Amino acid sequence: MPPKVNHGAGACPLPHTGTETVLLGHGSGGRLSEELLREVFLPAFKNPYLEKLNDQAIVPAAGESLAFTTDSFVVDPLFFPGGDIGSLAIHGTVNDLAVGGARPLYLSAAFILEEGLPMAHLKTIVASMQAACLASGVALVTGDTKVVDRGKGDGVFITTSGVGALKKNRAISVERARPGDKILLSGSIGDHGIAILSVREGIEFETRLTSDSAPLVSPIGRVLAVSDHVHCLRDPTRGGVSSTLNEIARASGVGIEIDEGRIPIHPEVRGACELLGLDPLYVANEGKFIAVVAAEDADRALEALMGDPLGRSAALIGEVVEDNPGRVVLRSRIGGRRVVQMLAGEQLPRIC
């Protein structure tokens, strides 16, 4: 139950409904906005930078280079097995920084709330953001809230931005894959997309499918600790593993060959994909990354990765080649070969 709030002379002409739901007034910039800030957001993310409640946060620059990113989250449903829009909004931005080789430091969060959203839902989302920040080692230092009319939003939209610090000589980038490099995948594919789909479409499986939404700071840190020759890091979110590999192949002007049989995938996810006619190579992940590593470091990097709880089922799935620049070629389970393309159109609408 949300705490009782004493409404004085309201700053907004609102019926006295308590705060069981989000009201348009919560986005008005008035008293209700302040209440929301003081009672929901501040307790969760309290830190010296946010507390000042300035329009911006002034933070010490902790590294030689700064990484900066932003992402919006519009997931339907808001709550799903293994996470919710809140944890996803933190993990997504944290991971975008981590795959740049940066140590994520500070985040902002902008909320677009729909009038009528149960306050309890918002509090649950904020609590999971709080937990995700803690697990990722980041502080949420600035934010904003708007409320839109009922029917003009979808409960909650969240935009998070983040900055991270990295060593100046660290050059991890999508165009740095070279022939001979090995391709590592940090774990099983498709968990997030299928978990979302099973909830949204009311498809039930014998085993519960759980989103893999997680911060990748720790497993990426382990890889970077043992190799100075990590050429690309990417998290295969929307568009899945095939789209990410295609981006790397195109940007680097190299070919990529992968082996279908080596790609880790949970039997439940595979079963669901078989049933629904989906290709798991195109299904979204929220807690996995692909590392393109120089051949001489590949075994060491894989071993380090497998030492992390989030990398236990990591695998070497293929290599970078000179042939077919810009293309990803997959060796099928029966030994045939086919080109794996970028996702053409939406396979699953609006995953995140």
Place this chain on the structure above:
Amino acid sequence: MKYIDEYRDEKIARTLLQQIAGRLTREWVVMEVCGGQTHTIVKYGIDRMLPEGVRVVHGPGCPVCVTPLEKIDQAIAIAQLRDVIFCSFGDMMRVPGSETDLHRVKAGGGDVRVVYSPLDALTLARENPAKRVVFFAVGFETTAPANAFAAWQARQEGMQNFFMLVSHVRVPPALSAVLTAPDNRVQGFLAAGHVCAVMGTREYEPLAEQYHVPIVPTGFEPLDLLEGIDRVVRQLEAGEARVENQYTRVVTPDGNRAAQERIFSVFEICDQTWRGIGEIPASGFRLKNDFAAHDAAAAFDIAAIAPSESSRCMSGDILQGRKTPADCPAFGNECTPGNPLGATMVSSEGACAAFYHFGRHEKPASETPREG
């Protein structure tokens, strides 16, 4: 994964490929009838692994591809009406009509819903008594039982606001049409396993005999297809021509009697136009007179709609195995899944979409399968 990996075993695949190669004394052309088979063949690279003497060509078995343009235009006209909720399977949404498609009708404010079953449409009709709910009943014998059941249930309940726009097709007459075409080159068929699961295999026996052509119903896993091809080739080399069931774990000679009874209690056989191919006698189902109250063709003023087909699409030749998607100058250029000129580029079961999805518009330097 159990019951899947057994049918994707690389060693067995290689053995089957060797077995097929060992049988060949001349060249053969085999048609896989069903779009699901096409999808598997292209996805696993089977056509590129086969020995040179056997060629697979893709058949007319994609319901999305063969639904006549006229029906698509009728669906679009109905879906634009304000008092209508139009229900369709997902992959009919982007099939191009003469002017537009259902997806654009929806974006323009039409109430078009993607459903997974005709029974979902029935539920919508119950929940929305002030609306007319129209279900686009397309497909082969596989979707016919559930669609028949929906019409039967609507009549049972005396529903006034549930209608079906029916465009149902039957496989056996289409095989006759392929075989009797003057430039036919197909010598054996991999028949559609799931159609046969409903209808059984007996109705294919007269075809095998009359046209002296081997017909092998197969499953949809790579080893199913390879085994099916092996059996067709064995028959062809031996001069045999009979129905030989590869998909025994699902298909029986009599099929599913209960499903057949439901189909024929609601539908009757009619002549049917196939997009890209033309009219094939006795190749469709339509609602019987008893179900006229639920027939969208009678309830809506759509008879006068005159379709016009894109002249740049050669899907008719592709659906009859005369050409492959790579033969089409528009393939992968003007015509892509994002902007399909013809229906074969829309459904994942359409030959053009399957070819596109698995990268066949891009020619890798090393096209030959790697041995070992």
